[in-house]
Amino acid sequence: xxxxxxxxxxxxxxxxxxxxxxxxxxxxxxxxxxxxxxxxxxxxxxxxxxxxxxxxxxxxxxxxxxxxxxxxxxxxxxxxxxxxxxxxxxxxxxxxxxxxxxxxxxxxxxxxxxxxxxxxxxxxxxxxxxxxxxxxxxxxxxxxxxxxxxxxxxxxxx
Numbered sequence: 001x002x003x004x005x006x007x008x009x010x011x012x013x014x015x016x017x018x019x020x021x022x023x024x025x026x027x028x029x030x031x032x033x034x035x036x037x038x039x040x041x042x043x044x045x046x047x048x049x050x051x052x053x054x055x056x057x058x059x060x061x062x063x064x065x066x067x068x069x070x071x072x073x074x075x076x077x078x079x080x081x082x083x084x085x086x087x088x089x090x091x092x093x094x095x096x097x098x099x100x101x102x103x104x105x106x107x108x109x110x111x112x113x114x115x116x117x118x119x120x121x122x123x124x125x126x127x128x129x130x131x132x133x134x135x136x137x138x139x140x141x142x143x144x145x146x147x148x149x150x151x152x153x154x155x156x157x158x
Contacts, residue, residue, distance in 0.1 A: 010048070013046055016035060017032075017033075017035075019033075020033030030115045031115050031126070032124060034127040035126050035128060036129055037151045040126075040148075043101060044068070044101065049099040049126075050098050050099070051070065052069065052070045052072055052100055052102050053065055053072075053103050053104075054072060054074035054102050054104050054110050054113045055074075055104050055109070055132065056075065056076055056077070065155060065157075066132075066153070066154060067154055072089045072093055074086055074104065074110070075109065086117075091120075096121070097124065100117070100125045101126050101127075102114050102117075102125060103132055104128075104132065105142070106136075107128065107131040110128060114126065130147045130148070132147055132148045132149060133147045133148075134149070
């Protein structure tokens with residue numbers, strides 16, 4: 001029974017990632033693709049992928065973060081200065097062949113980070129669509145229509 005469940009989880013993970021790859025190819029994305037927050041959660045929970053938060057240390061501390069996520073900042077400080085060691089740090093923390101899911105505030109920075117990782121030869125790096133807080137709504141606020149937190153997925157705050 002446990003083996004059957006593991007095989008089903010592996011098959012579902014494979015299907016999610018293959019669909020992301022196909023959509024990325026169709027949209028000519030320069031990285032492996034994007035997955036929804038819920039799919040990202042399921043991939044991480046099944047042990048199929050590593051979730052990497054690319055937001056700043058300050059964002060993680062004051063806005064919240066996903067328990068168990070790895071932190072590699074894409075940019076630092078309030079001016080969001082690009083981290084020149086990003087790919088090297090990512091590879092050191094996850095390995096070159098790991099399936100990596102990048103999470104930022106809205107899905108924009110993590111897409112740029114996924115592109116940089118792909119250019120450096122990391123072929124299994126995916127963007128978590130919608131990000132942690134989601135897109136801005138008509139009131140110019142996040143968290144009311146999409147994103148990791150909006151989906152009710154696990155997160156904590158210091």
